[in-house]
Amino acid sequence: MIFHQIKKSVISRGVWNESVSSFERYIWVEADKRWITYGSEPKDKCDTYNLCGPYGNCIIGESPICQCVEGFKHKSPDTWNPDEWSKGCVRITQLSCEDKDKIGFAKFVGLKMPDTTYSWVNGSMNLNECRVKCLNNCSCTAYANSDIKKGGSGCAMWFGDLIDIKQFAVNGQDTYMQDVYIRMPASEQEKLENNVMIDQNIEGQSEDMEVTFFTLATIATATDNFSSNNKLGEGGFGLVYKGTLVDGKEIAVKRLSRSSGQGLNEFKNEVILIAKLQHRNLVRLLGYCIEGDEKILIYEYMLNGSLDSFIFDQTRAKVLGWSMRFDIIHGIARGLLYLHEDSRLRIIHRDLKASNVLLDSKMIPKISDFGMARIVGGDQTEGNTRRVVGTYGYMAPEYAINGIFSVKSDVFSFGILLLEIISGKKNRG
The missing domain is CATH 1.10.510.10 (Transferase(Phosphotransferase) domain 1)
Structure with missing residues (x-):
């Protein structure tokens, strides 16, 4: 139903040009798809609308096919069967809106966009601005890029429970595969093994933080996939590599090892502190990356190394x-x-x-x-x-x-x- 509601809204505006966001185009295409396929069998079971209920993730090949998104549990754990799937999942740890320091977002890779009944779209915002806006609105439960083409742009935010989630294979090539950031209590951050917890202290605490988020792919390219030829040094925390960005700028990449004493809290601490400090005798932080198990800091390159x-x-x-x-x-x-x-x-x-x-x-x-x-x-x-x-x-x-x-x-x-x-x-x- 939502696809047709949004399509009707777009039509009523009388626009079908560049002012229509890629997100709306996606919705339009999906609306046409579902209009055409009404009365016909879905191509797989996960195409059944809202099969798994709120925060239920439909994954082909899993048994049962409906799994709770990490950080959530079955609403009816004792009777989790096809008749109960539509009841969905509930949070393991409840959110507290009053304490923003204990709120963050977990990144889930390769999802179909959740149902957009209660969503908001702004095509001119970047992902970091989207994150800040979602964090500061207690009702916002998730955000993502609204345009998933060419690396992603724009902002889509969801309000209320997320439904109709489908998991694509990570290496899948589906046009509508998306990365979605779901609001989570920070207490769940160490439990999410396959996803990335991005606490608001890093990317949402201050809108004037002049620090950039780098993707792991960008850093891997800059360092020639962390080549030993680019290694500058190592310590108890991990390794440091020299890198060169596509614009020719030289950087130092501090890649924390899993065995280092510096965990996620220390990592966040370093990002927050050094982003706020500006002095000629303090090293300048250019950016950071948290992706999977990787925790990486990007600094200005110091030609002569350490003292x-x-x-x-x-x-x-x-x-x-x-x-x-x-x-x-x-x-x-x-x-x-x-x-x-x-x-x-x-x-x-x-x-x-x-x-x-x-x-x-x-x-x-x-x-x-x-x-x-x-x-x-x-x-x-x-x-x-x-x-x-x-x-x-x-x-x-x-x-x-x-x-x-x-x-x-x-x-x-x-x-x-x-x-x-x-x-x-x-x-x-």
């Missing part, structure tokens, strides 16, 4: 005269002062060390890696944590022993780093 690759290398250390070493120390101090006193937020880095200071083409130092950083209140100078993170040798005793971190614990790390720069020796050597 430790100079000061602990007898050959490269000869490049660093005393004047240059002083300038590097001064630059790090300025960056740290900005974090503690001059930025919009008071930031305690918690992992300042030689490998987390990068050098650009002019040997200007830039503090990097904000995954462990913490924001403290404007008048607050310290905090406490049960989870001590960082690097032994750089940790202040009160932090390593009692979990008390402060601007002073950062200054302690800076002092250790200063001694390393001067002596050329590792603190634990």
